Amino acid sequence: MANQTFTDGPTLNDGVKMPWLGLGVWKTKEGEEVIQSVKSAIAAGYRSIDTAAVYGNEEGVGQAIRESGVSRDELFITTKVWNEDQGYEKTLQAFETSRKKLGLDFIDLYLVHWPGKDKYLDTWKALIHLQREGLVRSIGVSNFQIRHLQHIMEDTGVVPVVNQVELHPLLSQKELLGYARENHIVLEAWSPLMQGNLDQPVLAQIAEKYGKTTAQVILRWDIQNGIIVIPKSIKDHRICENAGIFDFELSAADMAAIDGLNQNKRFGSNPDEFLF
Numbered sequence: 001m002a003n004q005t006f007t008d009g010p011t012l013n014d015g016v017k018m019p020w021l022g023l024g025v026w027k028t029k030e031g032e033e034v035i036q037s038v039k040s041a042i043a044a045g046y047r048s049i050d051t052a053a054v055y056g057n058e059e060g061v062g063q064a065i066r067e068s069g070v071s072r073d074e075l076f077i078t079t080k081v082w083n084e085d086q087g088y089e090k091t092l093q094a095f096e097t098s099r100k101k102l103g104l105d106f107i108d109l110y111l112v113h114w115p116g117k118d119k120y121l122d123t124w125k126a127l128i129h130l131q132r133e134g135l136v137r138s139i140g141v142s143n144f145q146i147r148h149l150q151h152i153m154e155d156t157g158v159v160p161v162v163n164q165v166e167l168h169p170l171l172s173q174k175e176l177l178g179y180a181r182e183n184h185i186v187l188e189a190w191s192p193l194m195q196g197n198l199d200q201p202v203l204a205q206i207a208e209k210y211g212k213t214t215a216q217v218i219l220r221w222d223i224q225n226g227i228i229v230i231p232k233s234i235k236d237h238r239i240c241e242n243a244g245i246f247d248f249e250l251s252a253a254d255m256a257a258i259d260g261l262n263q264n265k266r267f268g269s270n271p272d273e274f275l276f
Ligand SMILES: NC(=O)C1=CN([C@@H]2O[C@H](COP(=O)(O)OP(=O)(O)OC[C@H]3O[C@@H](n4cnc5c(N)ncnc54)[C@H](OP(=O)(O)O)[C@@H]3O)[C@@H](O)[C@H]2O)C=CC1
Pocket: 023, 024, 025, 026, 027, 050, 051, 113, 142, 143, 164, 165, 189, 190, 191, 192, 193, 194, 195, 196, 197, 198, 215, 230, 231, 232, 233, 234, 235, 238, 239, 241, 242, 268
């Protein structure tokens, strides 16, 4: 029964169901470190893993999947096409490289990692092709601003299922969230735990009230807002802690208090400045 929580999640605009919670593996080292963290997460009940070509750990993710003892069709695997591989043909090649490294027949979710300047539309068209070929179940984007979303949707008529963006209490992305909801795009929060910068008195007070940790309160705030979360940890106890978000509910007042912490503060790059 407990596993139900790990498989719970939104039905995306293409009809595929994606878990609310996944494990992120950015900065998790290829080899033993990533193999162990992915295996720990799957053993704890996680069914969704978020990697990317540029993380350099797709082979370890694939090995962990094979050694996990959980069947492929119960897992939801995301990877992303890196910036220098943008463009139609290069994206198709990059996809094949990722798929081979992961050792998978198909990928559940393939994302355009960053919009950059002028190749994201051709890249998006390659993702549409891969989905039509049955090599990817769902296609989405990452770090897209409203204008990028408008551009690809107007040109191709295909709406991304998710937009994975930096999102946490100090960067609540309310405008993007409103636009995404109107267009049936689910937001997915990267760096949901502010890359470990969790020392926030308001969050600590709320956490104490529910007998939860600051990390759990943030992740719960996300899913109550309809946002998918992919916290990263290489530590077993934190992997378990970050999954303890399905057995409590934040009140409307506490949700509003967390909303009030927004400072439009980024820990990562700004898509408007990260041009290539
Ligand atoms: N699309 C994109 O451009 C991007 C996508 N991402 C994705 O999002 C995922 C998550 O973002 P990420 O930047 O890794 O950062 P997170 O916000 O998930 O924070 C991870 C950091 O917090 C620590 N941590 C994890 N859990 C806890 C806890 N319960 N209490 C205290 N500290 C904790 C981790 O340390 P430790 O491991 O030692 O536990 C690590 O240092 C990435 O791994 C990646 O998959 C990230 C950045 C950009």
